[in-house]
Amino acid sequence: MRSVRAFLVLSAFFAFTIPLMPLQLLFVRTGSRFARSFPHWYHRQVCRIVGIRLLVEGEVAESQGVLIISNHVSWLDITVLSAVAPVSFVAKKEVSTWPFVKWLAKLQRSVFVDRERRNQVGDKANEILSRLEGGDHVVLFAEGTSSDGNGVEPFRTALFAAAKPSGGQPMGSSVSAQTLALTYTKVYGLPLGRRGRPQVAWYGDMDMASHAWKLLGLGPLDAKIRIGPPVPLDDFPDRKALARYAEEKVRQDVVELLRGPR
Numbered sequence: 001m002r003s004v005r006a007f008l009v010l011s012a013f014f015a016f017t018i019p020l021m022p023l024q025l026l027f028v029r030t031g032s033r034f035a036r037s038f039p040h041w042y043h044r045q046v047c048r049i050v051g052i053r054l055l056v057e058g059e060v061a062e063s064q065g066v067l068i069i070s071n072h073v074s075w076l077d078i079t080v081l082s083a084v085a086p087v088s089f090v091a092k093k094e095v096s097t098w099p100f101v102k103w104l105a106k107l108q109r110s111v112f113v114d115r116e117r118r119n120q121v122g123d124k125a126n127e128i129l130s131r132l133e134g135g136d137h138v139v140l141f142a143e144g145t146s147s148d149g150n151g152v153e154p155f156r157t158a159l160f161a162a163a164k165p166s167g168g169q170p171m172g173s174s175v176s177a178q179t180l181a182l183t184y185t186k187v188y189g190l191p192l193g194r195r196g197r198p199q200v201a202w203y204g205d206m207d208m209a210s211h212a213w214k215l216l217g218l219g220p221l222d223a224k225i226r227i228g229p230p231v232p233l234d235d236f237p238d239r240k241a242l243a244r245y246a247e248e249k250v251r252q253d254v255v256e257l258l259r260g261p262r
Helices: 002-030 034-050 077-084 093-097 101-107 118-133 157-162 193-200 208-216 239-259
Strands: 052-057 065-070 088-092 111-113 137-141 175-187 221-227
Touching: 002 034, 002 101, 002 208, 034 052, 034 077, 052 077, 065 077, 065 118, 065 239, 077 175, 077 221, 088 093, 088 118, 093 101, 093 111, 111 118, 118 137, 118 157, 118 175, 157 239, 175 193, 175 239, 193 208, 221 239
Parallel strands: 052 221, 065 137, 065 175, 088 111, 088 137
Antiparallel strands: 175 221
């Protein structure tokens, strides 16, 4: 049954996605306002296809640019976070070479950063800051990797250099940072538990194709998200202060979401 479910979900996904890709490409090429909002609608439909129920606390500030600082669990996070709000992502350079995935990432206006070249992180700062000042919502996976879903890896302060460069100009109250804690808690309405959550997580040296096949055959999932309040980026003196604040908040929220209501 799991293989049948995975086949049906993948078939529906490609049948829905491929015809819409040229439309999003047109929005991006023409600079249409729909280039930002259309992927949000699209990923909400993908969540329905895959069977993901979103349980969201808080909301992303709509009237300003926001750097969303999140933990990272699975490749599924892209769809989940995009369904929560119209966002773009700061992605590692390798993603721009993955078959098919690279086109989806580019159509979502992702910013690709070569994390092995520190000078390029600085070069990308202008692009990210410009996007934030223009009102975009940009997601940064601050761990620099994905976890097994049972906790949060240490945040890498170097990744924040692109959004909080040393000596950067004040950005005012129109650009803020918000934390986002993401957890996967149930499958078919039953708690995943500590042993079950790594089935959803994609981490280490897992093969993406085989993991996707198993995950899509697993069943309907509950994703719990908690979004922190907006804090002006200028409130943080440097990237280390921003990283420290975000890690403490995300770690605390993930623990509370996994623990569930008392």
